[in-house]
Amino acid sequence: MENRTCGAPALIPADHSREALGDLAAPCSLTAGHSGDHGNGLARWEASPAKPRSLGTDPNSGKTIYAVTEPGGALERLADETAVMAAATLLGVMDDVLEAGEATEAELAAFVPVLVESLSEVTEVAARTIDRIPLDEPEYGPAARALRDALRCPR
Structure with a gap:
């Protein structure tokens, strides 16, 4: 049985680049279908930004x-x-x-x-x-x- 990962892209701040952030910009490495925030082992980000x-x-x-x-x-x-x-x-x-x-x-x-x-x-x-x-x-x-x-x- 294959363990798939979520793969949601990391949120890159407007004043940064994916290249500059390096491994911090890696996609979510948590198991596919997880609940809560995303994470890649180095950073965490909200599953969906809060709506005003x-x-x-x-x-x-x-x-x-x-x-x-x-x-x-x-x-x-x-x-x-x-x-x-x-x-x-x-x-x-x-x-x-x-x-x-x-x-x-x-x-x-x-x-x-x-x-x-x-x-x-x-x-x-x-x-x-x-x-x-x-x-x-x-x-x-x-x-x-x-x-x-x-x-x-x-x-």
């Missing part, structure tokens, strides 16, 4: 504020709250659009990427939140555990 998340809109400038959040931190909680509020607003808009029954297929199709992104983010929020529910308490029972498992189901 919306924290809402600056009331003075009207611009959206983004931050890379730390798991469990105050900014993550604010970003989670913002994502849920945005999804609720989007749901209200879509409900009005569908109820009016006047949107064309092209107009409805334009909402699909926004809906998918919103649903994806809210699902991630729900998956993190469900971890805080004490699933061993009888009142939550099998329904809460089934929800937790469904939220963790890979796409």
Whole structure:
């Protein structure tokens, strides 16, 4: 049985070159399908760079504020709250659009990427939140555990 390695490329900073980094720039040498960060024996790097998340809109400038959040931190909680509020607003808009029954297929199709992104983010929020529910308490029972498992189901 062959032991395959992950082979994910090392992240090369913009001000460096692969040649200058030498062995530090070697691809991931961990077993294929591993979880967590990548590593090559000399360096470690994130499996995927963290995506900046919306924290809402600056009331003075009207611009959206983004931050890379730390798991469990105050900014993550604010970003989670913002994502849920945005999804609720989007749901209200879509409900009005569908109820009016006047949107064309092209107009409805334009909402699909926004809906998918919103649903994806809210699902991630729900998956993190469900971890805080004490699933061993009888009142939550099998329904809460089934929800937790469904939220963790890979796409």
